Amino acid sequence: MQGSSGFNSSETDALLGIKENIKNYSSTNFLHEILPLTLSWHNIRVTRKKPTTSVILDNLNGCALPNEVVALMGASGAGKTTLLNSLMNRNLKGLNVEGEVIVGGRHDIKIGDVSGYIQQDELFMPTLTVYEHLMVQAGIRLAGLSNEDIKNRIVEVMDELGLTKCRNSIIGLSGVKKGISGGEAKRLMVACVLLDNPSILFLDEPTTGLDSHMAQSLMNSLQKLAKDGRTIVATIHQPSSKIFNALDKVIFLGDGKLAYLGPPNEVLPFFDSLELVCPDDYNPADYIIDILAIDRQNDNESVALERVHKVSKGFTESNFTKATYEELKTFNGYGAENGIDGNKRRRASWFQQFRLLLKRSLIDNKRNPALSRAKFIQKIIMGLFIGLLYLNSTKYFEDSGVKNTNGALFFIVSELTYSTLFGILTFMPADFPLVVREHFDGLYCVSAYFFARIISYMPIFILDGVFMVSISYWLAGLVPTFQNFIISIGISILIEQTAAAFGVMLSTISPSYAVAISIAGPLLSILSLTGGLFANGDELPSFISWTQYLSWFKYGFEAMAINQWRGVETLWKNDKSLQDCLGNFDHCESPAKVLEQYAFKEENFLGDIFAMIIFIFGFYIIGFIGLYIRVNRNR
Numbered sequence: 001m002q003g004s005s006g007f008n009s010s011e012t013d014a015l016l017g018i019k020e021n022i023k024n025y026s027s028t029n030f031l032h033e034i035l036p037l038t039l040s041w042h043n044i045r046v047t048r049k050k051p052t053t054s055v056i057l058d059n060l061n062g063c064a065l066p067n068e069v070v071a072l073m074g075a076s077g078a079g080k081t082t083l084l085n086s087l088m089n090r091n092l093k094g095l096n097v098e099g100e101v102i103v104g105g106r107h108d109i110k111i112g113d114v115s116g117y118i119q120q121d122e123l124f125m126p127t128l129t130v131y132e133h134l135m136v137q138a139g140i141r142l143a144g145l146s147n148e149d150i151k152n153r154i155v156e157v158m159d160e161l162g163l164t165k166c167r168n169s170i171i172g173l174s175g176v177k178k179g180i181s182g183g184e185a186k187r188l189m190v191a192c193v194l195l196d197n198p199s200i201l202f203l204d205e206p207t208t209g210l211d212s213h214m215a216q217s218l219m220n221s222l223q224k225l226a227k228d229g230r231t232i233v234a235t236i237h238q239p240s241s242k243i244f245n246a247l248d249k250v251i252f253l254g255d256g257k258l259a260y261l262g263p264p265n266e267v268l269p270f271f272d273s274l275e276l277v278c279p280d281d282y283n284p285a286d287y288i289i290d291i292l293a294i295d296r297q298n299d300n301e302s303v304a305l306e307r308v309h310k311v312s313k314g315f316t317e318s319n320f321t322k323a324t325y326e327e328l329k330t331f332n333g334y335g336a337e338n339g340i341d342g343n344k345r346r347r348a349s350w351f352q353q354f355r356l357l358l359k360r361s362l363i364d365n366k367r368n369p370a371l372s373r374a375k376f377i378q379k380i381i382m383g384l385f386i387g388l389l390y391l392n393s394t395k396y397f398e399d400s401g402v403k404n405t406n407g408a409l410f411f412i413v414s415e416l417t418y419s420t421l422f423g424i425l426t427f428m429p430a431d432f433p434l435v436v437r438e439h440f441d442g443l444y445c446v447s448a449y450f451f452a453r454i455i456s457y458m459p460i461f462i463l464d465g466v467f468m469v470s471i472s473y474w475l476a477g478l479v480p481t482f483q484n485f486i487i488s489i490g491i492s493i494l495i496e497q498t499a500a501a502f503g504v505m506l507s508t509i510s511p512s513y514a515v516a517i518s519i520a521g522p523l524l525s526i527l528s529l530t531g532g533l534f535a536n537g538d539e540l541p542s543f544i545s546w547t548q549y550l551s552w553f554k555y556g557f558e559a560m561a562i563n564q565w566r567g568v569e570t571l572w573k574n575d576k577s578l579q580d581c582l583g584n585f586d587h588c589e590s591p592a593k594v595l596e597q598y599a600f601k602e603e604n605f606l607g608d609i610f611a612m613i614i615f616i617f618g619f620y621i622i623g624f625i626g627l628y629i630r631v632n633r634n635r
């Protein structure tokens with residue numbers, strides 16, 4: 001088939017030096033079986049939506065070919081990341097993008113289907129090991145391959161990127177939890193993307209933060225990957241002379257304009273021709289970046305702008321621009337005829353996504369000491385504390401005993417709420433950037449993440465409460481029948497799940513952790529004040545009394561109190577000696593009177609249970625909608 005360039009495919013192969021057989025795909029050595037594709041961009045213009053006149057990228061044209069490592073360079077703010085994002089159609093919130101990106105000379109190839117984007121920030125689930133992370137990624141990315149093939153691919157990718165020695169190391173989080181090195185983290189990001197074996201790789205500042213040795217070694221790996229036929233485009237800050245000279249093509253941007261696109265060894269002669277001569281003892285990249293830098297704080301901004309415009313104009317009029325157009329014409333159609341349709345990615349189904357994300361979340365919860373060991377120790381201590389505080393003081397038929405019993409019940413409701421809610425608020429928001437990244441990498445749906453995360457929290461936020469109530473219930477001497485104990489456990493689970501659902505909802509709808517915490521504090525005060533212990537619900541002023549119906553403190557406390565005092569009544573009915581001693585509650589509190597004092601009614605029991613179940617579902621539904629909207633707004 002004749003490509004749009006006028007060259008046939010074998011002529012173009014020969015020009016690019018790429019081996020022919022790209023269709024005979026096999027699962028071993030899969031990294032060498034690449035579908036080479038050209039990438040070209042035409043008249044890319046990016047402006048801010050507000051103010052509309054503000055231009056970030058000004059009509060950029062260019063191309064990157066298979067086998068090439070193309071470096072995008074320029075001073076900070078020149079527009080390198082914006083160009084990468086525009087090519088990938090990612091992270092463009094607040095921007096208008098015009099122009100066209102063409103892959104393999106075809107308009108029907110979606111760039112996301114044939115490329116991988118390694119963004120600047122390293123976002124991982126920090127508690128996983130390198131191998132576990134790759135297993136989850138591979139499980140989602142490589143649906144349809146057998147387990148054997150998936151494992152082979154992971155082994156090959158780890159070998160290729162030098163990750164084998166740290167395969168069982170925890171990834172960690174810089175400054176929080178020691179893990180793999182910065183270089184290994186960058187390589188791990190590349191490894192994940194390579195599992196898909198994309199034809200085009202984009203990297204945003206892969207060498208930033210690495211020492212010169214690690215930066216060099218990463219660039220060597222990228223060059224090796226390019227030699228298999230990949231097209232690699234990377235933004236690079238301050239490359240060493242060695243890295244700079246080894247690049248296949250460099251693109252310099254200044255103030256959103258194209259200042260140079262061509263081989264690295266011709267960049268200095270081009271600047272010489274504009275009478276911008278690099279001193280001998282200067283790193284060429286540093287010199288050019290300095291020339292193109294615009295320091296807006298500085299008085300010489302207009303001089304710098306003029307200089308950048310002069311370079312950009314010089315470049316447009318130079319032979320390099322003609323060569324770029326020539327190159328575009330020659331190679332633009334390359335790869336299109338090589339069976340792109342047979343190489344469509346097959347992602348995991350919703351259930352596979354859910355299963356893998358659940359597995360990942362469970363590992364994360366287990367390895368997170370604040371959610372596992374510390375949480376259970378805290379609950380055991382609180383159970384002992386509540387139990388010992390009310391030890392032997394819950395004498396049901398005495399005035400002080402009634403107060404103590406109800407105090408113990410309310411304390412249990414509060415403890416089940418506060419620690420659960422703040423636990424979730426502390427951990428769930430940290431997932432957000434990772435979810436946005438992975439969702440837009442096309443790995444999974446927001447719903448699969450959401451359900452996996454909330455289900456992974458359930459065992460923790462059920463068992464810890466069960467531990468606490470089991471200890472405090474018997475120590476505090478609440479009504480000692482097995483049936484009432486089991487009902488208390490059931491109510492505790494509902495209270496804790498309501499608090500967990502509320503925490504999830506707050507985490508997902510709040511724009512930040514700080515906002516979530518500052519909403520949670522006052523809200524909890526209101527809900528606990530209207531929970532029944534501190535004020536009789538029937539006597540609250542009408543303009544505020546409605547708040548009690550939003551309080552799961554009230555529903556939980558009422559259900560606990562009904563269970564307790566109904567149990568006490570049964571105890572009394574079955575114990576002849578108690579009846580002889582107390583008569584008909586004439587000289588002490590009857591269970592019915594106790595409930596009445598709090599405006600609680602026995603017949604409300606099922607309503608209380610039902611209300612908490614509605615809250616759980618309601619909070620989760622709002623939480624999911626909130627997360628869905630927030631994730632999609634962060635595209």
Ligand SMILES: Nc1ncnc2c1ncn2[C@@H]1O[C@H](COP(=O)(O)OP(=O)(O)OP(=O)(O)O)[C@@H](O)[C@H]1O
Binds near residue numbers: 074076
């Ligand atoms: N979504 C956006 N909304 C508004 N302005 C943006 C947006 N994205 C980028 N910009 C602006 O565009 C300009 C270029 O930013 P960009 O991140 O592309 O620069 P860069 O060359 O990659 O810089 P650095 O090397 O510091 O990462 C900056 O002034 C930045 O504030």
